[in-house]
Amino acid sequence: MCSAARFNTWRLQVCPHDSFFNSCRCILLEKQSQLITGASQGNSALLHVGFDAKPGTVEQQCVREGFSLMMHLHKQLHVPVKRVGALIIAWEQEQLSKLADIVRLAAENGVHNCVQLTREQLLQREPNLSPLAQGAVYVPDEAVVDGWLTPMSYAAQAVANGAVIRRDFEVTGGMP
């Protein structure tokens, strides 16, 4: 059962008995005076499905598992995810010849719903696109998130489950 927690001026949903945190004691040490000042505050906010990762790599495994976890967690926390899909567009003949490989790579990565679109199908879907487009691969599951709210809701979730956050707290060393 979720309850709401106030975190700065945002009202965020949190789940106080999250099984992930049950067995952990966590502390987040942040050298800045505020959270979300690093890469997370200025990224493109795309939730990748992992269609183009290199198969068998740690990155591919993390992106695939992260996608499922985030979809589940965002639903639980009422943090918006918009499954808008993505188009990988070929602008030149050489790029056009590689689209089939992208669909094959996606399938190898377990993403089976990518489809190759002809130029006509693409322009029908996106009529405002430049007519110079030659074709595309459509990736239906790619999604966008709120780039700031997403990490902030994770921090709130951690605090609701007993984690501690210290700001203005730089880590200067560590021991194994």
Ligand SMILES: Cc1cc2nc3c(=O)[nH]c(=O)nc-3n(C[C@H](O)[C@H](O)[C@H](O)COP(=O)(O)OP(=O)(O)OC[C@H]3O[C@@H](n4cnc5c(N)ncnc54)[C@H](O)[C@@H]3O)c2cc1C
């Ligand atoms: C331009 C750009 C676009 C991107 N687009 C996407 C995208 O669309 N989708 C996607 O999934 N990923 C994207 N990424 C990657 C993504 O943003 C990062 O992988 C992610 O933000 C990393 O999160 P993080 O918490 O590890 O690092 P950060 O968000 O950078 O957080 C690290 C924190 O550690 C703090 N810190 C650093 N040193 C210390 C210290 N010694 N002591 C205490 N605190 C310290 C920093 O102040 C910072 O707050 C993009 C990255 C960039 C640069």
